[in-house]
């Protein structure tokens with residue numbers, strides 16, 4: 001029996017299985033995920049749940065992220081496990097992503113074995129603390145490395161267990177921030193032949209949810225340098241900003257915007273010298289839910305896209321295109337409209353990193369609302385940065401603000417668009 005079973009089983013029935021953070025493709029299948037040890041395979045045509053995978057039963061994980069990476073025909077994710085040493089550990093999980101849907105029943109029956117049946121742990125990194133796990137929402141991948149960033153914002157597992165049993169407090173109430181401790185970058189070799197080697201880099205404390213991208217580079221021939229870009233915050237008060245009470249009082253709280261003050265930063269990790277270069281602000285604007293052209297994950301890149309996190313800025317609901325080479329940015333906004341995560345879709349036979357479109361859902365405030373249940377899908381030309389199409393979505397109830405999505409090509413979808421409007425029920 002796993003130690004984690006002793007820990008988790010009494011609470012398993014108290015876990016929500018609401019996997020509402022993101023969707024990720026595994027070959028032609030798609031799963032919805034959150035930071036709970038469950039994943040739901042979903043029908044992409046009607047979004048019904050097809051089956052639920054208990055990831056704790058598969059791998060013994062007590063947590064995994066909703067920010068996976070696809071690399072060739074594999075999908076990678078990170079999670080956490082408990083060990084007998086009382087020192088929890090982080091793991092990197094590898095799964096096949098080769099399933100092809102049958103033509104007769106494209107959304108109901110996977111043709112091959114479940115990707116979860118191929119899941120295996122390819123790297124294990126112990127937490128720096130006994131009984132505590134660093135909170136990790138996302139991670140990075142390059143051709144030769146996995147990069148896990150352990151911020152000094154930890155989940156104290158005994159308190160988490162008590163809170164879980166009481167069902168009264170969210171995960172955030174189990175978090176402890178140690179401002180005097182470093183943020184650790186664990187750089188893990190992907191070369192299985194040598195057993196995964198881990199090199200640790202330490203930087204002054206910062207907080208993050210979302211990594212942006214990482215890539216390998218050289219200054220001299222014998223260099224082995226990794227560039228890491230992350231949306232960083234100086235302290236954990238932005239987590240407090242998401243409590244319902246804080247949201248309700250946001251308009252009257254003059255310090256509310258300060259809670260969300262973060263900036264995208266670049267770190268340079270020199271694997272040859274073991275040195276980390278001090279972080280550098282990429283652009284002076286808050287960027288959240290960053291996305292890039294997925295063809296450039298783990299590679300040198302030029303652009304990322306994000307929504308504005310500076311809620312006290314003029315037109316705070318803006319979209320941002322950041323040039324990480326020139327350290328410049330452009331914004332796009334519509335008055336009284338608030339954007340969601342931008343999703344980049346490359347043009348067919350794309351001829352450049354920003355040759356494609358960006359899609360985002362607009363939610364409206366004030367007089368722009370034009371009815372309580374109107375939202376709009378806006379499509380921007382990523383290179384010219386102009387809106388080229390908008391589709392109004394009239395729903396039976398107001399759409400909630402979304403977190404993470406994914407673009408799935410339409411080859412299997414029935415035609416559901418009529419005229420210039422889509423009706424969502």
Ligand SMILES: [Fe+2]
Pocket residue numbers: 021067137209210404
């Ligand atoms: Fe996220």
